[in-house]
Amino acid sequence: MKNRAAENDTICAIATPPGVGGVGIVRISGQAAGQIAASLYRGTPSWDNLKSHTATFAEVVDPKNSTLIDEALFLPMFAPHSYTGEDVVEIQAHGNPLILKKILSAAILQGARLASPGEFTRRAFMSGRIDLAQAEAVMELVAAKSDIQHQWALGQLKGQLSAKISILKKKLLDVLAEIEASIDFSEEELPLNSREEIASSIRDILSPMRALLAGYEVGRQIREGFTVVIMGRANVGKSSLMNHFLQEDRAIVTPIAGTTRDLLQEPLDLAGLSIKLVDTAGYRESVHPVEQEGVARAERIQRQADLVLWILDSSQALTEDDLYLAKMLQGRPLIIVLNKRDLPSLIDEGVLRLKYPNTEFMYISIKSDMGLKSLSNCIKSRLIVSPEKEPPMLALLRHRNALVVAESALSAALVSVQGGLSWEFPAIDLRDSLDALGEIVGETTVDTLLNEIFGQFCIGK
Ligand SMILES: Nc1nc2c(ncn2[C@@H]2O[C@H](COP(=O)(O)OP(=O)(O)OP(=O)(O)O)[C@@H](O)[C@H]2O)c(=O)[nH]1
Ligand SMILES: [Mg+2]
Known part of the structure; x- marks a missing residue:
């Protein structure tokens, strides 16, 4: 997956819900995460000898005056093998909001910035670790209230929808390549059956696309x-x-x-x-x-x-x-x-x-x-009409709307091909269809949309 513009500041947040609990977690992510966590860490082995993905019990101290804040587990997860794809450190302390705020303030004084809602997941998306449909699945997973919603969100997080979209895109690209090759030839130079072959390839993409759309109503109800x-x-x-x-x-x-x-x-x-x-x-x-x-x-x-x-x-x-x-x-x-x-x-x-x-x-x-x-x-x-069937994949209105655009552009391409129009016309429609599919997984997405999607997350996710 491609790497988008990397962020260069380091963010932090309390990742556990507000209130008192057994454990409370402060999460730090970004280039300086290790260095910031090191300044709060007092224990053996020394910070430089900690292993990635291994929790170490140590003291959390205020770097300003070395006073003790708490005892905690330090869990470093170095890039790229972390939730955000960046260096991440989780400090798992006692679940008292007062303690967690002290740790957070110390991290901010050391140069971290308070994360905005959904920013950790946004970074996972920006680093190319997950696509946009999977990032949305994280939010669905956190919000799932029933078994079936839980199963659906997990499927999307695992990339079920993304995989379908990627197959459709691959097929579309193949057809587009054929059409673009045909643009350079006059109609007489082309093999006689080439229009019918291209029309049939388009129909082969339209039918799974329509099946995906047809599942939306049930998917929405499940969600x-x-x-x-x-x-x-x-x-x-x-x-x-x-x-x-x-x-x-x-x-x-x-x-x-x-x-x-x-x-x-x-x-x-x-x-x-x-x-x-x-x-x-x-x-x-x-x-x-x-x-x-x-x-x-x-x-x-x-x-x-x-x-x-x-x-x-x-x-x-x-x-x-x-x-x-x-x-x-x-x-x-x-x-x-x-x-x-x-x-x-x-x-x-x-x-x-x-x-x-x-x-x-x-x-x-x-x-x-x-x-x-x-x-x-x-x-x-x-x-549930047929409980034995796997639940439909399309459940978010944003995905459905993009797929509707993809489907109608592709239908228009089919009409142009069958109507014998110049190859430039279906080529434009196919590119529109590809763009719309790309929106679902976040390849062709504008910043305002990302702000809207990630703004619905909670802070710390
Ligand atoms: N014998 C018997 N009485 C029942 C049964 N179910 C409900 N009732 C009684 O029927 C009466 C009305 O019950 P509600 O549940 O208030 O009925 P409702 O349909 O909500 O009534 P409204 O709100 O007035 O429209 C109560 O006295 C209940 O105890 C049942 O299975 N058997
Ligand atoms: Mg009643």
């Missing part, structure tokens, strides 16, 4: 989490179900219809899936303006849901309110949940099945903890 909305008329047990999933008394539950008035949204990790679970105001005709607003909000949010759990009270016959919902929820991604199975069933299931012939029906009793595990499994299988 951002799914919205699951609990709907139903008043008093059927929506809030009880919310509390069951969260395993806490989050929502108020009472036998009085119309208890929930507003939307309640909570994050939930359901068997490794990241979900935003929303409890809503029960639907019923009401003259109360607060309740009306609650119902209107419920209607709105269910339209954005990846999945709606429509809860019914199976111990009662269908009401007008249920039938209203039956109409409203037509065509939505739905699971029909018949609750209160601990009571005798009075619901007219036949009517429901007639209206919803292809929808799953689940039978539960929250009160007697029945059917809830199956409901969880059902939700999970509905959200």
Whole structure:
């Protein structure tokens, strides 16, 4: 990977979260990292005899007056085998913010500069150790809240997406080389089938590109989490179900219809899936303006849901309110949940099945903890269409947008080739397509974009 402009100052930051902890780490990176850490180090062996990637227990002293700050592990990792690709020293001290700040101040007095957010990772990118998609994966990894997000971020950090992009780029370059060779010839001098061959090579690149794009929606959902909305008329047990999933008394539950008035949204990790679970105001005709607003909000949010759990009270016959919902929820991604199975069933299931012939029906009793595990499994299988397949690679909007540009430029190139236009035209489109692919991995990226991306990191990462 190519080396970008090297930085020549040395940065430092507290790399562990704010607050008290067992261990706190000050990280120093840059050309002077070794020299700065040496001035804070007092121990045996002497600093010059420390080995790279080996931790040594020693005293941390204030170089100004040699007073003791703490006892710590000094871990030097010399270039290029470090996170940033530069000389890095980590000082692993006691996790007290006061101590860590003293170490940090000492390092700054010795010539280091406080790192800006994401600057360590930015340096890893600048030194060519990782590409931009991998740098973004570091942030995704730190932010992952569910198993599946974690797996996806790891894949991207390991370069899965980058590898795909690099294959596409290589193929594009081959086609571009062929086209550029053709520019020098007149059409009569070229072999007859050369246009068709080039068109076919372009189609061979377009199809994996489109497949990658097609996975974006699922990828985005994995990354951002799914919205699951609990709907139903008043008093059927929506809030009880919310509390069951969260395993806490989050929502108020009472036998009085119309208890929930507003939307309640909570994050939930359901068997490794990241979900935003929303409890809503029960639907019923009401003259109360607060309740009306609650119902209107419920209607709105269910339209954005990846999945709606429509809860019914199976111990009662269908009401007008249920039938209203039956109409409203037509065509939505739905699971029909018949609750209160601990009571005798009075619901007219036949009517429901007639209206919803292809929808799953689940039978539960929250009160007697029945059917809830199956409901969880059902939700999970509905959200991930094919769990056995590897999750899609494209999940960041920035990547998708660049790929859309790459795809449309390549489609335009295909049209020019097939339409018999002069070779210069597809050549321009192919270069545009290559540039757009390069943006994903950070080969053709402007500074403002880098500032935007790395500015979202925390300090010390
Ligand atoms: N018998 C029985 N009662 C239940 C069951 N689940 C919930 N309930 C009761 O049904 C009543 C209403 O429950 P909620 O969870 O508040 O219902 P809701 O759908 O959120 O009601 P609103 O917020 O008014 O729309 C409460 O008294 C619950 O204890 C169940 O499985 N069996
Ligand atoms: Mg409720």
